[in-house]
Amino acid sequence: MVTETSLSLFPLAGVPLIEGGVDLAAVVTSALETSGRSLVDGDIVVLAQKIVSKAEGRLVELAGVTASAQAIDIARQVDKDPRLVELILSEAQEVMRVRKGVLIVRHRLGLVLANAGIDQSNIDHDGQPRALLLPVDPDASARTLRAALAERCGVDVAVLIIDSLGRAWRTGTTGTAIGVAGMPALLDLRGREDLHGRRLETSELGLADEVAAAASLVMGQADEGRPIVIVRGVEHDRRDGSAADLIRPRHMDLFA
Amino acid sequence: MVTETSLSLFPLAGVPLIEGGVDLAAVVTSALETSGRSLVDGDIVVLAQKIVSKAEGRLVELAGVTASAQAIDIARQVDKDPRLVELILSEAQEVMRVRKGVLIVRHRLGLVLANAGIDQSNIDHDGQPRALLLPVDPDASARTLRAALAERCGVDVAVLIIDSLGRAWRTGTTGTAIGVAGMPALLDLRGREDLHGRRLETSELGLADEVAAAASLVMGQADEGRPIVIVRGVEHDRRDGSAADLIRPRHMDLFA
Known part of the structure; x- marks a missing residue:
């Protein structure tokens, strides 16, 4: 799931305070330039929900x-x-x-x-x-930005929109994916075998949530002003997942 | 919470299949050598629960x-x-x-x-x-390894023991901290202000769980054989947290 060498994450510098109606693809490309960075195929561009909501006038x-x-x-x-x-x-x-x-x-x-x-x-x-408020349709927001970055930068990147969410049984918030494009949200491991050839019992991995948590470490939570983080080195399919894939259906909720 | 440049994670190569009674500090230092890597102060050494349990004869x-x-x-x-x-x-x-x-x-x-x-x-x-079975006392296991690495390598690192856990409302497992040493598990942001000087409403961050999720991306879930991951670039206090800090007390459980 990760390249042998390493996984790396870096924040983009020079992200301005976001106003309604701003073009987020332009914000990302400008911040990349300010940061002296380029995107490469397979990168995951992670945005804080807050700037997406602001750009969308929420x-x-x-x-x-x-x-x-x-x-x-x-x-x-x-x-x-x-x-x-x-x-x-x-x-x-x-x-x-x-x-x-x-x-x-x-x-x-x-x-x-x-x-x-x-x-x-x-x-x-x-x-x-x-x-x-949250974006109206964060998956759609992610897909739109992914398409715009493909056009502007000629790269095939995934886009995640994340928020800091609480958990039922655990204290503290963690970065969590609420919008996903260009990568699966949930990774189905069924059929995979372990080191000893035994079929895996844990069958699904919350891939986008793990990336969201990692990016959240870089964003910080308070006044850091780092709402865009690039995650490099996660191997993933390029198909569009959906953040909805990470939501347990109500009829499967054992604790409702 | 992270250095301006970046956060990086790399797996250690050459980790053998772990037998009961093995010295995990020796495993880590040997794998560091095989990987051509050294630890630096502030690194977080993340171990899959499985190898700790095996080493402890569980x-x-x-x-x-x-x-x-x-x-x-x-x-x-x-x-x-x-x-x-x-x-x-x-x-x-x-x-x-x-x-x-x-x-x-x-x-x-x-x-x-x-x-x-x-x-x-x-x-x-x-x-x-x-x-x-899980380790008898994963916090103690983490503290022991942290002390041993300080002695062997002369570095002040944090140690996390992680497992892949399911969530109440979300599908898929994510890497989650079950043992913590040398860093806080939960980060109290109360009193911190936002970019506009307003006091933060989200007051606690599940720091060790975010690191665990990030490391889990590198470990993989199946037959990758990468049970030790080094996380570099997370700023943290050097005090010993406890994985118990991340567990919502039963009397605070709104969904019990």
Whole structure:
């Protein structure tokens, strides 16, 4: 899955603060130039969800949001702004847990997310509260960028869009793939044999999530300003996977 | 969290099949030599759980195991060898889910694991079924190896022991830290500010799990034979964390 020599990851320098409507392929190519780097076939270009959402104009001013009765009720229970809760509910297919400080939903994309992945950090509030929603279709965003990079740079790269997600049984967030293009998200190992010729029992690997976690180490979490990371050395098929492949279907959820 | 230039990961070549009682520090130093590599301060030496368990003699012959009535009952429900189920129960503090083909327990270490992390792949069965248990105390195993490498190589490295674990809401396994020494497992970001000076809402990062996932990309899952990976470029404190820091306490488990 990796070349014999090594796996390497580097952040792109010179990524500006992203405004709505910006062309992310132009941002990537410009940052590559600033960094003195080029892409090579097989590279994985990993973007923080936040810059994709910003580029796609998913920043919402809370002043323009009207909270429903349900949002007001839940906001009281979780101690959050009712308008923020309204946005969370509008992005959710199901409310999973409501506790003081905690609102966990199943996002319309199928992801189980605190606050529907809506974040208020690292965005310019410009004096009034704003919130940033996830991209409408992160797989499509990844595919679009992959195609644009193929055209601009003449390279066959994969693109991942990642976010920092919590886990059910473990503390701390880890980088997790929410949009995938040009590589499989889930790797089916069934039929593979171990060193002793025994068929493998663990049959599926969360490949895109492992790459997302690795890239997250380079991005950092706070004020590092490194939202684009190149991952080099992961062998992968060039077909388009989907982040949905990493979501356990509800009927397979043993802990629902 | 990462040096400006890059993060790099490389596997060690020349790791032999591990027998019980082997000195893992000697294995690492010998494999470093074979690979033409040296450790530097701050490197993270990542080992697959499997080789640590083997070195510690955690390989059990099923022929020597007597299944209890409970194990026989559960084995029928999950369609597994009753002696294997007996081993799983002996490593568990709680049975969480029992379905055909699926036995999920809370391991005595606190980890939520299919089959208590007991694996039958990549071990020499030598004609009779064997199973490999997790190390008795993976944090202690990591600390011991870290101290031995400091003595042998004169370097201050961190050590992670990792396994491929499933997730509640997501398909596919990802590399996950089950033993930690010389670095924090969980990174507390509280008090850190974002690019706009706003306090971060996501407050904790599963640092060791992100490193584990990255290393897992290099190890592979099947017959690659790369159970030791060096991760270079992650900035971290040198204090001893514990894999237990990554386990959500039961009273905080919203989905129990």
